[in-house]
Amino acid sequence: MLRIPAVIAVLGLSALTLAACASSPSSAASTSCERTDSDASVLDFAQASGDFGKPAVTLKAPVYVDSTTYTDTEVGTGRQITSDAQDVVFSIAIANGATGQSLVQAAPPVQPLSSWNSSYQGLVTAMMCATEGTRVVAAIPASELSAAGAQDLGVTDDQSIAVTIDITKVYLAAADGTPQYNDRRGMPSVVLAPGGRPGVIVPDAAAPTELAVEVLKKGDGETIGQGDTARVQYTGVNWSTRKVTDSTWENGASVAVAPGSKLAFAPQLVGATVGSQLLVVVPAGASGAGGDAATVYVVDVLGIDDPAATN
Template identity: 30%
Template sequence: MRFRSVAAVSAAALTALVLAGCTSTAEPSESPASADPSVSDAALCEAVAESGEASEAVTVEGTAGEPSEVTFEFPLDIPALQSTVIDEGSGDPVEAGQLVSYALSAFSADTGEKLGDIGYGDTPVLPAQISAENPIGQIIGCAAPGARVVATFPPSDAAGGEVYVFDFLGVVPDAAWGEEQPAVEGMPTVELAEDGTPSVTLPDGDIPTEFEKATLKEGDGQVVEQGDAVLVQYHGVSWDTGEVFDQSWGGQPFTFSTNGGVVQGFADAVLGETVGSQVIAILPPSVAYGEGEINDADLTGQTLVFVVDILGVQPESS
């Protein structure tokens, strides 16, 4: 299958963000959200592409939330991005900065050929953060969950024109939503702020020398498997110093592949867990940044504690 534009959001995010948060000791990034949410939401509503002759020429068959088929006279002339609402959905409109789940069927504007479906059934794509600047925001604006939209993309140097039937499946929480689990004796304790930001209290005693993890909240979503791309919030504390050395909270959720790009212990923390879960993991140097003399320059030799909220998963084959 060949997808671009909207479908590329997940793949591009995966490529760009691998290693971006967990392999650095940089200070947490500041939130990209506007200081005035109403301004961001107004911009999102205004960002949606106008309906036009190209998008209105597409007839869609099928139920919103399931793969679709279309008919239109081809080749379809697409002068600019156009967006036509087929189903308005219901509930509260999406707000700028929220995470959204979506799916789409894609078609060639030149031949009418179906290029494929992504995001449906057991093959989800990672949730994406919506804004007025990205393609999803320009397709659905401030639509309500359940909305179905026809989006027509003009040809580019890399590809011909394309027609997408885009389904806005819903808003995804930006913190774990699973059922709380009993505390595990000997593990650090975790308290959550109102927005979900964790804080960790380390127990007294010797620093652990083996990898350990425990599920703090058990979600009801898909199981994370080897090779999957995963969207998470995380909070990292050094057991040696007691200091927070990195976290995604206050910025954007972090995307990585369990096949590499993060230290082994971080991937092991989420493998076998379900979407919606929150886990805590203890990483000795052997599955973190290696043995060696502890210093202020990096995390070599340190035992790390991560609290990880699993927000979404994308199978390797998607």
């Protein structure tokens, strides 16, 4: 059974707050990433146990490190973390490195890896370049935790923590599918920043009077089914004013969208593949559309949430 102490408010809720307040992910561009153990000797003092997804960590001896040290005891074959802008789901067990006391066993909700950086820099270091399905054993000094994070864990300046991390889900940072040719006249154009954040150029023409959908990028991932909940980034732009009406990129966090969602583009996700980018123009007055003008949506399909995942 997972022990959920008050520090979970730090590991879950505070990280969510950081994600919601961030103007954008800190490093959205994916790069080539080679995963190598920083020091396998971490296994000399820390031992991982438990089924994957429900990790535990126990100490064989006290541990003190000057910088984050980690090794992978299981290597997954899923998607790799190549950017701290990627949403990651993991389970974690934390013990005090000096006393061996179990501090936390938890499974934080879906959030970008960057949301942990300001309070738990060592966790980001230990997970970067790992793949979905990997179990990481690490030791992290108090110097790579924020003062508040260390205090909430009860770790003093001269102590370290030992952790086991099971990386259960890794999402794309942005749509990475193959660009598609579209020749429908009068449709908006989309330009992308290096990290994948879209900008929309609305043409000087009348908006479509019927729903219009284009696949800008075709992903090679799983297909979104009627009962699935997609994890997406999106931007909405008012056709008449050319102003952004809503943007997860600006809000700093992706969202989970089910086909029955009130978001006007939600039904168009059914049949889309992970890695795809959709351009959806919703005419004025349509269900889910806002105001008296058409809305342009650019939607990146980043993955499919597990049933237990939350925003």
